[in-house]
Amino acid sequence: MPEWLAAFLLANLLVALRWVMRGPTQADRMLAALLFGTTGVAILLLLHEAMASPALLDAALVFALLAAIAGAAFAQRAWRDETPAASEADHDRD
Template sequence: MSTMSLGVALFLLVNLVAALVTAARGPTPADRMLTALLFGSTGVGVLALLAHAMGIPALVDVALTLALLAAIAGIAFARRAWHGGHEESPDD
């Protein structure tokens, strides 16, 4: 059954690449931050699937750490980094 979990992990990685190619679009900084949060939540799923597909249970711990620290980055953004609504961006 590890073929199945690796296939789903590949599908989620395709999702991530699609989000990366259109990544970091405006109009506000929060829209860009949401790309990083999407990578956090999808990365947890990919890591759990990889832990099953490759037979390394320790990767579940990595997924837990990733979930926790992506949330810390999101809180740091909302509380400390975001001061203005629309900012100048040359190539939007």
């Protein structure tokens, strides 16, 4: 059963990723970082159970750990360079 749930979540992730990648604003595209941190981790956990593979639990742990750091770096860097005109508004407005 866990492998079916993992497949279901993978389908969920693909639909969601496809949607946010089209997303009207840059901020929408950043939502992909959140998707990997939750749905991606859930898939790894379910596969760990389904395949009785302890290594996948470690993978999920590292994934969750890196999601915070990678997500933050991604949000800061990837978002900075694209629209130079808007980058002055980067600092909080007040």
